[in-house]
Each structure stands twice: as structure tokens, then as C-alpha cells.
Amino acid sequence: AIQMTQSPSSLSASVGDRVTITCRASQAIRNDLGWYQQKPGKAPKLLIYAASNLQSGVPSRFSGSGSGTDFTLTISSLQPEDFATYYCLHDYHYPRTFGQGTKVEIK
Amino acid sequence: QVQLVESGGGVVQPGRSLSASCAASGFTFRSYGMHWVRQAPGKGLEWVAVISYDGNTKFYADSVKGRFTISRDNSKNTLYLQMNSLRPEDTAVYYCARDRTPTEDGMDVWGQGTTVTVSS
Numbered sequence: 612a613i614q615m616t617q618s619p620s621s622l623s624a625s626v627g628d629r630v631t632i633t634c635r636a637s638q639a640i641r642n643d644l645g646w647y648q649q650k651p652g653k654a655p656k657l658l659i660y661a662a663s664n665l666q667s668g669v670p671s672r673f674s675g676s677g678s679g680t681d682f683t684l685t686i687s688s689l690q691p692e693d694f695a696t697y698y699c700l701h702d703y704h705y706p707r708t709f710g711q712g713t714k715v716e717i718k
Numbered sequence: 719q720v721q722l723v724e725s726g727g728g729v730v731q732p733g734r735s736l737s738a739s740c741a742a743s744g745f746t747f748r749s750y751g752m753h754w755v756r757q758a759p760g761k762g763l764e765w766v767a768v769i770s771y772d773g774n775t776k777f778y779a780d781s782v783k784g785r786f787t788i789s790r791d792n793s794k795n796t797l798y799l800q801m802n803s804l805r806p807e808d809t810a811v812y813y814c815a816r817d818r819t820p821t822e823d824g825m826d827v828w829g830q831g832t833t834v835t836v837s838s
Binding site for chain 1: 753755762763764765768777778779780813815818822823824825826828829830831
């Protein structure tokens with residue numbers, strides 16, 4: 612199975628900061644990667660699909676990039692509602708695997 | 719509106735069985751692949767299983783292969799997860815989720831989750 616390694620596992624940031632989260636696949640997965648946001652007690656929410664495409668209704672401060680093995684989720688200006696845990700998930704083949712998550716906390 | 723609602727969770731002893739359901743509404747259920755994803759308490763997300771739009775193709779995580787069965791009834795707009803030989807490590811919130819498109823590209827609709835607790 613493909614291993615997805617996210618970094619960092621957690622970070623502290625302030626409102627207005629630019630935040631970058633990375634995800635590395637153990638093998639090349641083209642651009643078959645999505646990013647999800649999860650708040651406590653809630654279901655995950657799709658933010659980015661196919662590495663760089665913004666899901667409908669998601670604010671434009673979220674962006675994704677990368678292909679092959681290295682991917683990045685960027686929040687250009689962190690807002691209070693963005694404090695959450697973020698996961699990458701490859702959909703290159705089965706089994707799918709998530710990254711271990713990145714918790715974004717308030718500094 | 720587009721909605722997925724899970725049910726069927728509960729407390730069960732190790733080695734026993736449980737079935738979870740996911741009722742879909744607001745979209746053409748028979749056109750979409752569907753997944754189960756779980757999250758153990760305080761842990762990250764784990765993909766569990768997928769079924770194609772017509773029910774003919776299924777894949778499972780190694781951790782549940784041979785014990786769990788995913789199925790669907792397109793006439794009832796319902797997805798199922800039959801869980802047999804349950805273990806304490808299967809304790810989790812189980813979410814159903816929809817493929818964004820027929821070519822997959824992410825899971826864009828999620829249920830609220832149903833909690834399964836495996837304990838003696």
C-alpha cells in the first residue's frame with residue numbers, strides 16, 4: 612500500500628498567517644490527491660481534489676499544488692474558522708490511504 | 719439537499735457482528751461509487767472499503783479484508799457495511815462518503831458518522 616507522510620503533525624499559527632502543509636507519497640501518484648479539513652466531532656470536508664482543484668464552495672485562500680510524490684496545501688491568510696485538522700488522501704488506486712493529519716492550532 | 723445518514727452503530731462484544739447502513743438522498747445514488755471511512759477515538763482517518771456504482775466492484779483495507787463486507791441496494795438508495803468477527807481495534811466512528819465523480823477525484827459528500835464500540 613502507498614504510504615502518505617504529512618508534515619508537520621501539528622502547527623501553531625495566528626490569524627492572517629500563511630500556512631503550508633506537505634504530504635509525501637511513497638510512490639508516484641500523478642496528481643491523484645485530495646485534501647480534507649476536519650473539525651472536532653464533525654465529518655471531513657473536501658477542500659482540494661486532483662491536487663490543485665478547489666472544491667465548489669471552498670474559499671479561495673485554500674490552494675493545492677504538486678504532482679508525483681510531493682504535494683502542498685496552502686492557506687494564504689489563516690482565518691479563525693480554519694483551525695482544524697487537515698488530511699491528505701491519495702486516490703491513485705486501492706487501498707486508499709490518508710496521511711496522519713496536521714492539526715492547526717491557534718498561537 | 720444532498721445527504722448521507724448513517725445508522726446501525728452500537729456496542730458489541732469482540733467476535734460478534736454488526737451492520738451499519740447509510741441512507742442517501744438528494745442525488746442519483748445509483749450513479750456514484752461509495753466508501754466507508756473510519757476514525758478510532760483520538761486517531762486519524764482510515765479508509766475501509768469502496769463499492770462501485772453498480773455494486774460489481776469492491777475493495778477493502780487489509781485491516782478488514784475477510785471480515786467486513788460492503789454492499790448496496792440501489793432500489794433503496796442505501797449503502798451497507800456488514801462487520802463480522804469484530805475486534806476492539808475496530809472501535810471507531812464509521813462514515814460513509816460519496817465519490818465526487820465517476821472517475822473518483824475525492825469524496826465530496828459525507829455522512830455524520832455512526833459509532834461502533836467493540837468491548838466485552
